[in-house]
Amino acid sequence: MVRQYILRYSKERERVLDPFGGSGVTAIEAFLENRTGIQNDINPLANFIAEGIVNLAEGEITDYKAALITLRETCQKKLDELYESPDDLIPRFRRGLKMPENVLLPRNSDVRQYRELFTERQLTALALLRHAIDRIQNPFAKGGMLLAWSATLAKLNRTFLSAEGRAESRGGSSIFSIYRYKIAKEPVDLPAWRTFEERARNVLVAKVEIDKLIEVKRRTSGWFGGFETYEKDIDDLVAQLKEKVDYIFTDPPYGGHISYLDLSTLWNCWLGRLPSAEARQRELIVGGGLDIKESAYVKRLGKSITSCLDMLKPGRWLSVVFQHWNTAYFYAILSSAAESGADLRAAVPQVGDTIWSMHKKKGNESVLAGELILTFQKIGKRREFSQGKTLDVGKVLYEILSSENSAVLYGEHLFNRMIIAAWTSGAIGSLNITKQEFNDIIKQHGWLYDVDKHYWVRNRHVSLFTSVTN
């Protein structure tokens, strides 16, 4: 989907930026499509992943394979021995190995210090592997193996929870499910070498795939892909990239209480890339360790849209992926864009094939999952806009429901249409609706929510579904 947007709104050799780049999807897709992908994120882990993937385009696959063989020769036997040894012998395996800094963890963690996130065996296994990777000569093969090691770190720690009813190795860290460092009641000690090797093999597969894509370009249109990385607060990026970017596709943080920086300490600490105190202050979130207020977040969200438009060349396009119940967030995005001389040209909801969040999976119709992609063009003329009108939400929702032919509808789709209707009629400033009111109106019009399928069903079709709630 990101690739389609890049192809639609930019040309080969142009510069495509994601200022909230995360793991780098936008910039990597742009790179693979013969653009210069510009990755920015305040979180060092995000850039580590994005650069790690892009750098797989460098070096020969034979060097990567050789690096994995060397690691197997130096580590596999030692790691197997470590896992068979009694606890009191573990210190022997530690000799000469560098341990990560023992930093303090966020207050809501189950343990206070970094190294407590690991069993002694896990800590030693990870250090042993890291020691061997640091000795690989070829810088690209070494980078690839480090990427595999960082993915191993996600599995070899005490926050790892096995997924019920599946193989022990299937599952994930509590960081990804409940967004904090929760120690598993029954820790799983996955075998270190096998866990690493699986990830290293994935890296080799990715390298082959990237090499192939580039080779096809080289033989057809020629290969011009480029990549730049910045680790700045979005507003500070403007000084460097003012009017230098051809297209921006971005997915800003939604303000939800997910502190990406705090949760990334698991990796950033051992990678030696802990963010500065200033970066922590500038992270765009609500809550977090610094307890940032929602009003401050909304203000900065609006400012970040202005920064995006400052970096775009005149006439070019900005796509923003967003979803939230709070209409003030949309107001911030839409009004900042209008004030900075951009025109809303498309609003496309993405629903139907989403990976539902844990909350959504529990069948709650009040949780939003699909996103809205707002695309603006920088026309340069500051738009006067008045958003002081009021909106009869019941009437608008009824009109939207009546205009839909489908027997099933996603709540996200309806909500997104309502936002755009409010914006175009100058009433988003007064749009204030709770989730409950929104759902009640849909029910009043004869729709029922299907908890399994996560969508609304027209009443007359209800008998077709067995699990519809009322």
Ligand SMILES: C[S@@+](CC[C@H](N)C(=O)[O-])C[C@H]1O[C@@H](n2cnc3c(N)ncnc32)[C@H](O)[C@@H]1O
């Ligand atoms: C929703 S995520 C982006 C996810 C991304 N699209 C991906 O596919 O991985 C938002 C990102 O914004 C970053 N971020 C938060 N505050 C920032 C700021 N002030 N400047 C730059 N990046 C920031 C976070 O570290 C996070 O990686």
